[in-house]
Amino acid sequence: MGKREQKKGRRNLTVCTWNIQTLVENFETKWFGKDVWRVVEGFTLLNFSRPLPVNGEVVVRNEGVGIILDPQATAAWRDAGEGSSRYKGIKAKYFSDLQDTGPDTTNHILVVLGDFNARVGVLGQSDDLWHKVIGKHGLDEGNLAGENILQFCTANQLTVMNNWFQKKNIYYGTWMHPVTKKHHMIDLIVMRATGRVSCRDFKVMRGANCWTDHKMIRAKFRVRFPRVCATKDKIAFAVHELSLKAKKDEYRDKLEDKLRVNTHSLETSTEDNWTTVKLSTTAAAEESVGRERRNQPEWFEENTEVLTPLIVAKNKAYTVYLTKNTQTKKKEFRKHQRIVKKAVDKAKEE
Template sequence: MKIQKPGLDVVTCQIPEDDNIRFSDDRSSMTLVGQSRKEAHRPTESLAKPKQVLNIGNWNVRTMYAIGKTAQVAKVMNEYKLDILGISECRWTGFGKLKLSTGETVVYSGREDGVHRSGVAIMLSKHAERALIEWRPVNDRIITARFYSNYIKVTIIHVYAPTLDATDEAKDSFYEQLQTVVEVVNQHDMVIITGDMNAKVGADNKDKETVMGKHGTGVINNNGERLVDFCGLNNFVISGTLFPHKEIHKNTWTSPDKRTNNQIDHVLINKKYRSSVRDTRVMRGADVASDHQLVRTQIKLKLKKQDKKANPRMKYDVSKLQYPAIKNQFSVELKNRFAVLEAVSDDVDIEAKWDNFNNAFNQSAKEVLGTRKRKQKPWIGVESWKKVERENILK
């Protein structure tokens, strides 16, 4: 099939035939060149809520370019009640959005040279799809999606990082692109980065306490150092290292000879929402013939209670200043207090001087003017009452 980006060349997308897939012509949820925000898809549901757990999956399935594989992944997604599932190595080419016969929606981004390698995708439940604001295919290793919430908008960035054997140039290019994507995300969003990072961060979190917990596995490698540096620069936390689980529930990849297990698939979240993460662990029961395990992260939005009584703003009755006697009394009171402040030594700190000035002004206003009393305005105006009287007379 062919998909046309507004203002860009036609991209050919090759996907195997599957009865469970049907393509949707509605690409309004993707904000592209030449498309305004008003034309973008309007979300009808809220994704992240304080009283509801958000389940996010992260899985390298090895390939989606096989008949029936998409249906298998969707089945596992439903079994584990995942709202969002980030998929690495989908191996689809081009980019696009499709809908499965079971109701799930998939947005994907792959190579544009027709080679079925790498590729990333995000599978959405019906609920998550209705909260989708926009999605962007960056390249065959990075895709983003943004979701609406009544409380805080959520940005999901799914990635597939170069392996340990890749060249330094390839690794530097990947993290430069990822850095560019993170920098343009709205600063108020909850940002979650999922994917196969191909990075071991280890169990030792000395001098890295703000980036990771003490429940990682193994020993950090070169890719792990790059990931830790990226998290430190952008204030992200590696959630898989925060919770004490058995080793089998932390290791995400098993070597073909079954002798080596590593924790290389990670979920990152910006630090200010660290307390909202309830758990991150491997779900060993999920199986789609991959050497990677499904990683599930549970998030329950935790909001900070606002103390309305703290530092209340005093509203003084400044309308009294229109009377000459009260205005003169206020001026005299203020001058007397300022005269006392002038006698204070010049060695006093500037902050202390400001506090003294602020206290003098507020105390004078409180004693002379008093606070403004809120008067309840009548909800029926004078003109309305006149009409009521006129109707009564006519009656």
């Protein structure tokens, strides 16, 4: 990483997703019609949307959903009430829950990734419906599940990153159909459309090998993390004071008193006990040795009560500007800069 990139606060971020929970080569599910199928030793498979053959006719089995429950999940399902109507709405509930979480993260980097079991297709020559939602590179035609994904992305200003980068077709397929041997792109990486320029690469990692029929997918990002301004709490303790015997004895006595009052207990968690020790230690240090004093000019020390609030307000405005990076926030930060400069010049003249 170059010096220029370090100053900007940009960092490389790599995210991956890999579906390794599949039924590849374990056993096949090629039965028809039954909504509930007992597998073995309490495991249950919920199966629906597969038509029954009539008079020996051949029925194409290209759609359907199956959910396998272990004994504990089977018991919970039966207690809640059996019936396919209770699990047909799982996908709809997923999108509803995802929609509820979206608005709370508008100021953060948002990446949703995983096995969506949906084909979103590619952007056609005259297709303006999914403009800025998908790119023109990739595999497959879309299906109904993929259309649901694209509608959700459009409503929330999201984009599917899989098909924005031109690559060989072998680097788009994430899953191979066991019968047709055709590769499909059903594992997706979705992010906010306004941050698409921060994604530098997408690739299917074909060399990753595991007991699964899915391929790992990887995306690389260049992101900017807001710089956090130092606060008073981060000023180091004046530990050099402990070289004096009087200060050392004072710190030891105060720490013993606080630990005697705030005793740890075996009934509380390790986290709570650690918090008690930490607070006692820092409180004893504050009262005995205090914090390091910064060498400030005389004019600043004389006007610290006036200048400090102005500087704090300016730092907060700068943090907000780095986070949101809009012209409005930039103007607000510049305004605070001018106020601080005017106050500093006045303090120096006096």
